[in-house]
Amino acid sequence: MAVNSRHPETLALHAGWRKDPTTNSVAVPIYQTTSYQFDSTEHAANLFALRELGNIYTRIMNPTNDVLEQRIAALEGGVGAISLASGQAASAFAIQNLARAGDNVVSSTDLYGGTWNLFANTLKDLGIEVRFVDPTDPQAFARATDERTRAYYAETLPNPKLVPFPIAEVAAIGRPLGIPLIMDNTAAPLLVRPFDHGAAVVVYSATKYLGGHGTTIAGLLIDGGNFDWQANPARQPLLNTPDPSYHGAVWAEAAKPLGPVAYILRARVVLLRDLGAALAPFNAHQIIQGIETLPLRMRAHSENARAVADHLARHPAVTRVIYPAHHTGVAAERAAKYLPRGQGGLVGFELAGGAAAGRAFIDALQMFYHVANIGDARSLAIHPASTTHSQLSAEDQAATGVSPGYVRLSIGLEHIDDILGDLDHALAAAGGGAHRAAAE
Ligand SMILES: *Cc1c(COP(=O)(O)O)cnc(C)c1O
Numbered sequence: 001m002a003v004n005s006r007h008p009e010t011l012a013l014h015a016g017w018r019k020d021p022t023t024n025s026v027a028v029p030i031y032q033t034t035s036y037q038f039d040s041t042e043h044a045a046n047l048f049a050l051r052e053l054g055n056i057y058t059r060i061m062n063p064t065n066d067v068l069e070q071r072i073a074a075l076e077g078g079v080g081a082i083s084l085a086s087g088q089a090a091s092a093f094a095i096q097n098l099a100r101a102g103d104n105v106v107s108s109t110d111l112y113g114g115t116w117n118l119f120a121n122t123l124k125d126l127g128i129e130v131r132f133v134d135p136t137d138p139q140a141f142a143r144a145t146d147e148r149t150r151a152y153y154a155e156t157l158p159n160p161k162l163v164p165f166p167i168a169e170v171a172a173i174g175r176p177l178g179i180p181l182i183m184d185n186t187a188a189p190l191l192v193r194p195f196d197h198g199a200a201v202v203v204y205s206a207t208k209y210l211g212g213h214g215t216t217i218a219g220l221l222i223d224g225g226n227f228d229w230q231a232n233p234a235r236q237p238l239l240n241t242p243d244p245s246y247h248g249a250v251w252a253e254a255a256k257p258l259g260p261v262a263y264i265l266r267a268r269v270v271l272l273r274d275l276g277a278a279l280a281p282f283n284a285h286q287i288i289q290g291i292e293t294l295p296l297r298m299r300a301h302s303e304n305a306r307a308v309a310d311h312l313a314r315h316p317a318v319t320r321v322i323y324p325a326h327h328t329g330v331a332a333e334r335a336a337k338y339l340p341r342g343q344g345g346l347v348g349f350e351l352a353g354g355a356a357a358g359r360a361f362i363d364a365l366q367m368f369y370h371v372a373n374i375g376d377a378r379s380l381a382i383h384p385a386s387t388t389h390s391q392l393s394a395e396d397q398a399a400t401g402v403s404p405g406y407v408r409l410s411i412g413l414e415h416i417d418d419i420l421g422d423l424d425h426a427l428a429a430a431g432g433g434a435h436r437a438a439a440e
Contacts, residue, residue: 076194154182
């Protein structure tokens, strides 16, 4: 059986590594080095000219990072990956590898706040326009497209709405035009493989579920190897015109001897070289440790979160539960199509008592951590209206799906009885106890 056709549980432990060639070490060593000795001047010249692949300098590649990159590419069904200093760096690289000043990208409105700021402000200042469209209607991507559109961008399972993105539908709009779909899969690793639905590039904040232990900021950028960058060369000039920074290399051609890796090759040898957002080998090692148990953890996160959503739906202080299994209509159809393997660890709910109840709930939690993070092994909670979304107007908060009484939970791996116990205690403090007593 081809190694990369193994199951995710196996790939998470084995892909990209057997043992250290010099020491026989089974665990992946941390290659804490900046540079690598060249065998000869000819060897050095070949490496720099990409005639031969090998280690040159840790900003561009490192053997520890290489294992992480091979492992995530195998798990996603892609052909190559690069590791980056953060998820934010991965999102920025994903766009900068295709778009330059004067170009545009069409993105879903439903984004992580950091991505929103990157797109609406920082990329704009660099001359790259991001056009935001409502993902409810896939055709909105077609309507926002013009001849300078270089990519589509979205999150697989964006919070707070937690409605899966129509990956296949939007990928199918872009492909005939030569426009790849880039998916941020941070909230749904293993539950969704965006390449299976036609996405061309996957982005991760590995800081969240991939690491899983809340120790490490990291990002990953993965090439599906499933997109024909030359089908419409005028659409993708950065991969189809000579690159003056690399002796006039045309990346879609230069990559051919290495496989369908033009996108990720350019990201490595141009963007990592020039922008330098490299992941430290120690941090790559931390993410490798996390990924070893990712299949087990995603299953347990999904089971616990489903039980929490069902419990909250029965609670009198809760007016609405936001979880894929509790959606109706088109959102329910998308959940059924894209999340058959589990629906992830994020749960939202609204409290009848509005903002005051939301704050009281958070302050009463004893086990859940109150942090602006997701995907930790521990359960986490936040009240967006008073924290992550507090700079937005009431209307803008509503547009993003945040009501005054909205609470976001990232359900961890504790015993479900302890999770429900802490929630019940905090709901009582938020006014739920009175409601419940009255109701009983
Ligand atoms: C956290 C997050 C990011 C940014 O990742 P960092 O590792 O914090 O830079 C991007 N997208 C999503 C969906 C996230 O949750």
